[in-house]
Amino acid sequence: MSRDATAEKLSLNVRAALLAIVLLVVGLGVWEGVNHSPLMGGNETLSEYEQLLAGADERASVPPPSEIAAKAWKELSNPFYDAGPNDKGIGIQLGYSLYRVLSGYLMAALVAIPIGFLIGMSPLAYKALNPFIQVLRPISPLAWMPLALFIIRDSEASAIFVIFICSIWPMLLNTAFGVAGVRNDWVNVARTHELTSLQTAFKVILPAAAPTILTGMRISIGIAWLVIVAAEMLVGGTGIGYYVWNEWNNLDLTSVIFSILMIGVVGMLLDMALAYIARFVTYAE
Amino acid sequence: MSHAFVEVQNATKRFPGTGKHALPLTVFENISFGLNKGEFVCIIGHSGCGKSTIMNALAGLDQFSEGSMVMENKEIKGPGLERGVVFQNYSLLPWLTALENVRFGVRARWKAWSDREVTEHSMKYLKMVGLQEVVNRKPSQLSGGMRQRVSIARAFATKPKLLLLDEPFGALDALTRGVIQDELIKIWSQDQQTVFMITHDVDEAILLADRIFLMTNGPHARIAEAVEIDLPRPRQRASIIKHPHFYTIRNYLVDFLVNRSSELRSEKPSGHGMLYPTPVDPVRQSSPECATETASASPDTESHQNLVNFTPKETRHG
Structure with a gap:
């Protein structure tokens, strides 16, 4: 019985993996094929215009997977080179982005989790702060950028601020929700054992709310990673977002697609x- | 005036009415009772009569609208470690193992103990309830009976002076319940704590209790009677039902719950001051010559009848 179930589960996993590989191969094959087939005419004689362009395509096409793989191999075999402001390895660019995301995110956690605790514990704090949260939460983090640049007067810090402001809300709300939802029985256990408020917070409420808080943290890191690309496109200089935009300006689509993939993998x-x-x-x- | 170990006087619980001009709902009113040291008291009554409110107030988790509670001449204010609680839903912390749950209580009680002492003491109580094999499992990996055992071990391990049990076996099947009742008797007879327990099970109450408080139906509920259980200890589930007094007591209790608990409700108790439950001994009541004997036997009891309720058999505690 259980062996059958295991066998079936295994075969499901195996089948899923096979299907994924087939989809990948077919997808890449089509992509590759479309790019290699001549867009116009094929073997016919070149038109005057084509002769002028020395046989190049009239329209630039999306680079095929083989080119991207070659690019990835080249970039990933030396990810940390630094040959000037506009030519840095992918590892360095991702490193800058991660540094911004993590510092903004950690600052947000340091603010959001204690305030979320307070809101979750105190109905008064909840009612008083809720209107502010509801207005501030739906603001696109990038809308803060001009104000941040004006006040902070530093593009690097402004990018971190944008990450901070976008990752604070899910953590704040989830912490408040988790803390408010701690079962009364568990709080009563703490009370009958004469735990101080601080002990109750750390020994009972924090572990009880931890899964909900972690869910909020997971949502936040996802949003922060989405936002950093856009923020770096705006502030420029370094980072994966800047890299994507810079390669677009260089019309190097191979690098653009390669960095898109890297954004996905790091996320x-x-x-x-x-x-x-x-x-x-x-x-x- | 002598005081019992725990004294509850004139306890009343009212909830505000729901409508605009609705009268407040009085769950119970003017309840007074005492618990003697080392005594096992069960309280029986229908749902809604306020048993749990009384228990939670004694635990310090709830408050009476009026009335006072005194334990060892000190007013009960808020929860405290000298009063241990076992809840019906076990109230174990699900992220801790069985051992860690007991350690949680022991650590709170004896802050100066070393980790080893805390663990040893916790293990001792987990062994008493037969859980030494599964101490590293989380509550979700334990059966309902095992969870309640952990909860009992946690409560007894902190050695509270007063142990409050809120229907601890309510959610368990009959077989498991019997086994844990035996374990409860075993631990209790070692430590001789004062126990106050809510139950819906008449047999369980007879098996465990020295006295059984009978509550009338709410609203305006009161503790009408305190039934003395004089069956000899140690009691065993199997042999206790063969005792000649068992069915006299049992019939008396069932009769109260089925018939008299609602009749007594409309009956307004006469007089003011503190209304202590009337002590009742169903065995003597059923044989008339004995009943008259009790009445005249101890004038001391009679004179205090409206003040303090003495249990005649205090021999066990010297």
Whole structure:
């Protein structure tokens, strides 16, 4: 019985993997094929215009996967080179972005989790702060950028501020929600054992609310990683967002697609890291 | 005037009415009772009569609208470690293992103890409830009976002076309940704590209690009677039902719950001051010659009848 179930589960995983590989191969094959087939005419004699362009395509096409793979190999084999302001390795660019995301995100956590705790514990604080949160939360983080640049007068710090402001809300609201939802029985256990408020907060409420808080942190890191690309396109200088925009200005679409893929991979790794941490605080009731 | 170990006087609980001009709802009114040291008291009554409110007030988690509670001549204000609570839903912290849950209580009680002492003491109580094999499991990996055992171990391990049990076996099946009742008796007979327990199970109350408080139905509920259970200890589930007095007591209790709990409700108790429950011994009541004997036997009891409720058998505690 259980062996059958395991066998079926295995075969499901295997089948899913096979299907994923087939989809990948077909997708890449079509992409590659479309780009290699001549767009006009094929073997016919070149028109005057084509002769002028020495046989180049009239329209630039999206580079095929093989070119991107070659680019990826080249970039990833030397990710940390630094040959001047406009020519840095992908590792350095991602490093700048990660540095901004993580510093803005950690500052947001330091603010959001204590305030979320307060809001969750005190109905008064909740009612008083809720209108502000509801107005501030839907503001696109990039809308803050001009104001941040004006007040902070530093593009680097402004980018970090934008990350801070966008990652604060999910953490704040989830912490408040988790803390407010702590079962009364557990708080009563703390009370009957004469725990101080601080002990209750750390020994009962924090572990009880931790899974919800971690969910908020996971949502926040996802949003922060989405926002950093746009923020860096605006402030420029360094970072993966700036890299994408810079390669677009260079009309190097191979690098653009390669960096898009890298953004996806790093975002997935950030999410996996938080999912991994969440496993340690999850509990079953 | 001598005081019992725990004294509750003139306790009243009212909830504000729901409508605009609605009268407040009085759950119970003018309840007074005492618990003697080392005594096991069960309280029985229908749902809604305010048993849990009384218990939570004693635990310090709820408050009476009026009335006072005194334990060892000190007013009960808020929760405290000298009063341990076992809740019906176990109230274990799900992110801690069984051992860590007991350690949580022990650590709170004896802050100066080393980690080893805390663990040893916790293990001792987990062994008493037969859980030494599963101490590293989380509550979600334990059965309902095992969880309640952990909860009992946690409560007894902190050695509270007064132990409050709120229907601890309510959610368990009959077989498991019997086993844990035996374990409860075993631990209790070692530590001799004062226990106040809510139950809906008449047999359970007879098995465990020295006295059983009978509550009338709410609203305006009161503790009408305090039934003395004089069955010899140690009691065992299997043999206790063969005792000649068992069914006399049981019938008396069932009769109260089925018939008299609602009849007594409309009956306004006469007089003012503190209304202590009337002590009742169903065994003597059923044989008339004994009943008259009790009445005249101890003038001391009679004179205090409206003030303090003495239990005749205090021999166990010297």
